[in-house]
Amino acid sequence: MDDDEEEEEGVQEEEVTVASLSAAWPGTKRPGPPSHQGALPLLPVPRWRRRRASSHLLPADVVYDHALWGLHGYYRRLSQQRPSGQHPVPGSRRASGSTAGPGMPARMRPLSRRRQVALRRKSAGPQTWSALLVKAITKSGLQHLAPPPPAPGALCSEPERQIRSTVDWSESATYGEHIWFETNVSGDFCYVGEQYCVAKMLQKSVSRRKCAACKIVVHTPCIEQLEKINFRCKPSFRESGSRNIREPTFVRHHWVHRRRQDGKCRHCGKGFQQKFTFHSKEIVAISCSWCKQAYHSKVSCFMLQQIEEPCSLGVHAAVVIPPTWILRARRPQNTLKASKKKKRASFKRKSSKKGPEEGRWRPFIIRPTPSPLMKPLLVFVNPKSGGNQGAKIIQSFLWYLNPRQVFDLSQGGPKEALEMYRRVHNLRILACGGDGTVGWILSTLDQLRLKPPPPVAILPLGTGNDLARTLNWGGGYTDEPVSKILSHVEEGNVVQLDRWDLRAEPNPEAGPEERDEGATDRLPLDVFNNYFSLGFDAHVTLEFHESREANPEKFNSRFRNKMFYAGTAFSDFLMGSSKDLAKHIRVVCDGTDLTPKIQDLKPQCIVFLNIPRYCAGTMPWGHPGEHHDFEPQRHDDGYLEVIGFTMTSLAALQVGGHGERLTQCREVLLTTSKAIPVQVDGEPCKLAASRIRIALRNQATMVQKAKRRSATPLHSDQQPVPEQLQIQVSRVSMHDYEALHYDKEQLKEASVPLGTVVVPGDSDLELCRAHIERLRQEPEGAGAKSLTCQKLSPKWCFLDATTASRFYRIDRAQEHLNYVTEIAQDEIYILDPELLGASARPDLPTPTSPLPTSPCSPTPRSLPGDAAPPKGEELIEAARRNDFCKLQELHRAGGDLMHRDERDRTLLHHAVSTGSKEVVRYLLDHAPTEILDAVEEKTLSFLPFLMALGRQEGPENWMESTASPCSPSGETCLHQAAALGQRTICHYIVEAGASLMKTDQQGDTPRQRAEKAQDTELAAYLENRQHYQMIQREDQETAV
Secondary structure (H helix, E strand, O other): OOHHHHHHHHHHHHHHHOHHHOOOOOOOOOOOOOOOOOOOOOOOOOHHHHHHOOOOOOOOOEEEEOOOOOOOOEEEEHHHHOOOOOOOOOOOHHHHOOOOOOOOOOOOOOOOHHHHHHHHHHOOOHHHHHHHHHHHHHHHOOOOOOOOOOOOOOOOOOOOOOOOOOOOOOOOOOOOOOOEEEEOOOOOOOOOOOOOOHHHHHOOOOOEEEEOOOOOEEEHHHHHHHHOOOOOOOOOOEEOOHHHHOOOOOOEOOEEEEOOOOOEOOOOOOEOOOOOOOOOOOOOEEEEOOOOOEEEOOOOOOOHHHHHOEOOOOOOOOOOOOHHHEEEOOOOOOOOOOOOOOOHHHHHHHHHOOOHHHHOOOOEEEOOOOOOOOOOEEEEEOOOOOOOHHHHHHHHHHHHOOHHHEEEHHHOOOHHHHHHOOOOOOOEEEEEEOHHHHHHHHHHHHHHOOOOOOOEEEEEOOOOOHHHHHOOOOOOOOOOOHHHHHHHHHHOEEEEEEEEEEEEEEOOOOOHHHOOOOOEOOOOOOEEOOEEEEEHHHHHHHHHHHHHHHOHHHOOOHHHHHHHHHHHHHHHHHHOOOOOHHHHEEEEEOOEEOHHHHHHHOOOEEEEEOOOOEOOOEOOOOOOOOOOOOOOOOOOOOOEEEEEEOHHHHHHHOOOOOOEEEEEEOEEEEEEOOOEEEEEOOEEEEEOOEEEEEEEEEEEEEEEOOOEOOOOOOOOOOOOOOOEEEEEEEEEEHHHHHHHOOOHHHHHHHOEEEEEEEEEOOOEHHHHHHHHHOOOOOOHHHOOOOOOOOOOOOOOEEEEOOOOOOOEEOOHHHHHHEEHHHHOOOEEEEEEOOOOOOOOOOOOOOOOOOOOOOOOOOOOOOOOOOOOOOOHHHHHHHHHOOOHHHHHHHHHOOOOOOOEOOOOOEHHHHHHHHOOHHHHHHHHHHOOHHHOOOOOOOEEOOHHHHHHHHOOOOHHHHHHHOOOOEEOOOOOHHHHHHHOOOHHHHHHHHHHOOOOOOOOOOOOOHHHHHHHOOOHHHHHHHHHHHHHHHHHHHHHHHOO
């Protein structure tokens, strides 16, 4: 067979393969069959299309070989088998055009099965398959819209393109431009491949950059080489040519090769096994930057026809704004110069009707396709909020969404974006920042008067965030996956938020002696969403802001800022600068003068509160369930809550207390007779004597995070939720979490078993926390014996272990929004910041260790042979004689820690009587919680015990010689400890959960028993904890 016949067979072989790819360039006819080498195609592809085409898939030197007809193809590198200069460079004119090698056939002829088998045996050479694949992927890179010639503002040949880290909204924006961020990743191979890698030629280390939208990594000098391999980023817009607008509005995949890939192959369901994770040059997966689907890089999983398939945009398709909606408009050309004079008058009349915003030409316009199932999202990020959190989270949103729906507020604010997207139906907004960022966006929506106003969700960054806490978004961003955040925004409930007008005018009745040169007549804001306050809190905030403006270099640490706040508050308290606040104000609410009531109260701070949260999460209004004069607070009822704070109530606010409730009203008239510090949603100023009127402005539409179950079941055959769940609890140290949270398997191995809890099947994490709190660790004395003996710290939080890639923390304020079944299947992981890391812990106990497998929920172990469980008298004797080792041995042998003696005294009563801290801790850790409030029928008098201590006699002598009359019964172990003045033991029992409101038969609480024992410090401690328990009980009873 001669060369011409072989070439003809190769062309026929290509015809069968690329039949499905013939429509990749809309509006372009297919060229005829290629002739001999050097011949030109009948209809050559325009140069601008070849220049702007993008492969969206392959690095330059990676091709697919021996896989055109088979199922066992593999990837290889052209540089390994191709002689220098033999094949054209991908992206060059020779590779883009139709040369003697591959070409688009003019016709398709069906081949017989025998002919196909013969062609399989022959197999296309590497040159044929390489050129075919490059051509096919290059076509697919344009999605369904081929970009027109360069925009008027762009140069046709740029010597060096600017490396952009933001989205370009100018008329010269490049189609498929990458968004680069610096990265220190060293394991990712340069995407351009070894053939074009400049760093490899230089043989030195250079900086790397990562595209936030498609996540490829290249060396900074290699960015220009991406043009040579025709690889562009996922397109974020389309052109506004009349032909393109009428074309089908669907998006094609943006395929990218990956050398590292998480998850499983969509086709075969197997994981992407990587022999060498770091510095691996092997292509293991092909994934789409839009829908995130991934396939193995072999023909059995990824077919050629998938290159041209429409993309579903993934699980977040409802919130992603498709690039087909965003059109780049061409600047209007003035072609009516001849008729300009004739129509000048009419033109003036027509243009005068348009406002400055409507008449201004914009490079981009939005042409949405309304759908009731879509909730398009605009994301506004304040990069200055929360340290560096804002800048980092922008990159995550650019990956999951269209880059043109993510906006950096430091680049000009939200107005331009909201104006451009104002006609999008079902639009939602996500504000990433503090409460000030949310207020900024809400005020902009008021200015634009969008109808209907889009609801606003919140991703809280930084500290404070009282509005975010109110709407269940938590007090700050930890490390929750952005994918889950987008799901919460999509599924959140739409609620209303009252917004209040503030109108201040100078008080004409104020005398000249009351004037202050440093005071102002204007408030920092004329509307508030959270609160308006005056007095002590505003004075502290004002001093902080003034000091930071004077010396900004001293306020670059969050810890230092908090210390300054604390110091300023303490000094202001000592000076009493706000103690005469009531003498200089007059408050009238809905026509009722509250001034006499305020003067009697003498508050140092007055707050007009719109939302339940204040001062970083406290609830100053509380739950007035028993007070029929007041209603529970709501953020959409059109009422303000007026609260006064004394220094005592301000201190109690941090431990669950509330302020002095004054009234609930719709309108306030506040008159000040001297300059007083005030703050509006955290913005302070010193306001001169004024008259301030507060009235309802409007209601903003917000998104409240909803309590939900997982939308996607964990298994296809998921069973109904059981009535009860028995779940193993394991805790992780902060050291291990920070080092291994991206490696789930190693982090699971590093976790420490804590115990087992049994919870209802439909319980949330808030209820589960109460069960875990009952799990206690080994006593301090046994710390060297057991790995899990370290006490659980009060700052622990839940970890979500259900995501595919990593663990992440769950904010404690959002625990009531998550079900147990959402974050765990058989095991719950919690993060304990005070737990020692794996490197600092002792070795694990061996399986033959005599210690129980879980000290929090020990499994009783039988004695050797047929020995019966120990008798209760032996336990009582061990507790009486303070024999800790004996008590521990009897308990492991099956002893009942709830055993009582003939006087109904528990082991804990005896341990308290002897003052044994070690035994008390062990009983609190291992005995059921009922032992805390167990009462005895007959309690011996403590007088002989005190006399024995005075004679330095042992407790055992006192126990043998006590025959005095019994004191009144009904005592708990806490009553005994308080009467004996045992402060440490009292602390142990209180922290374990004992009731401080339980009384004995004389009606005394533990606090009163401590007072009778003349231990004032212990009585003060018990009173504080009793007050805290009462507040908690009130909150639980009145919570909705």
